[in-house]
Amino acid sequence: MATLAVASAIAMLFMRNAVHSALMLIVNFFCIAVFFLTLGSAFLFVVQIIVYAGAIMVLFLFVIMLLGVDRQEDLHERIPGQRWIAILLGVGLVAEVVAAVRLGLGLSTGHAARLEALNRGGNVRALAAVLFNQYFFPFEVTSILLIVAAVGVVLLGRRQAGDVAGTRPTAAGATAGRPRGAGGATGAGLEPGGDLEPVP
Amino acid sequence: MKTPTEWYLVVSAVLFTIGTVGVLVRRNALVIFMSIELQLNAVNLSLVAFSRQWGNLVGQALAFFSMTVAAAEVVVGLAIIVALYRKRGTANVDDASLLRW
Secondary structure (H helix, E strand, C coil): CHHHHHHHHHHHHHCCCHHHHHHHHHHHHHHHHHHHHHCCCHHHHHHHHHHHHHHHHHHHHHHHHHHCCCCCCCCCCCCCCHHHHHHHHHHHHHHHHHHHHHHHCCCCCCCHHHHHHHHHHCHHHHHHHHHHHHCHHHHHHHHHHHHHHHHHHHHHHECCCCCCCCCCHHHHHHCEHHHHHHHHHHHHHHHHHHHHCCCC | CCCCHHHHHHHHHHHHHHHHHHHHHCCEHHHHHHHHHHHHHHHHHHHHHHHHHHCCCHHHHHHHHHHHHHHHHHHHHHHHHHHHHHHHCCCEHHHCCCCCC
């Protein structure tokens, strides 16, 4: 499972096509979801699949399709040797973190039995008890954050004067960013149903 | 037989590093954004691993919050990329150099 996760992440890095990168990232998210399950966190397993592999990646693919799939990435480097320096630094970072983990923790499962005792009534119930008692205020703050984000996106996605007009014909479908795009998608999905209705 | 926490942390570190290299190497704003998502997920993985290590659920609650913040961040970031694309006609980060000296 770990090899699959790392392999899909590396594949994501080296895919030329953004859509292929996104698909590899979905594979990686599923691997991480399985890790959550093996760590005794069934709730986060489900949330990871629904929110990340579902909602967020659909959003990513939507934007990739909106901006055009066939555009080749400009691989010209502004800083000479940037790629090799980056890979070298990455190897150094891995070595450093692995050494730190080895020194600080070693091979142990810690208090896994205590977590199992906590999860006895179900992981969702136990997590809810923590979330709604100990962390109730942060929970409410995140809801405010989500509302602010939604409003901000509507504001950002609004078509402004001075845009590059007519660069792509599909840009007209995205006049109001995400909400309008989602509405358009459902509208397109409803149309065939309307056609089918008069048949019987 | 349970997997030691160390292995999860090592996988998390490797994934985080791949995300970092992705941010440094790639030029497409969307792929850079996906790499950032990978980094966030790697950190979530280590949070949940630590949650098991210490035998309480606080790590999982924190991972849940970070997922919420990541969702908001993705929505705003993609809106910025779309706005940039409309303005400049490109999703290449090197072309968005308005704030450079």
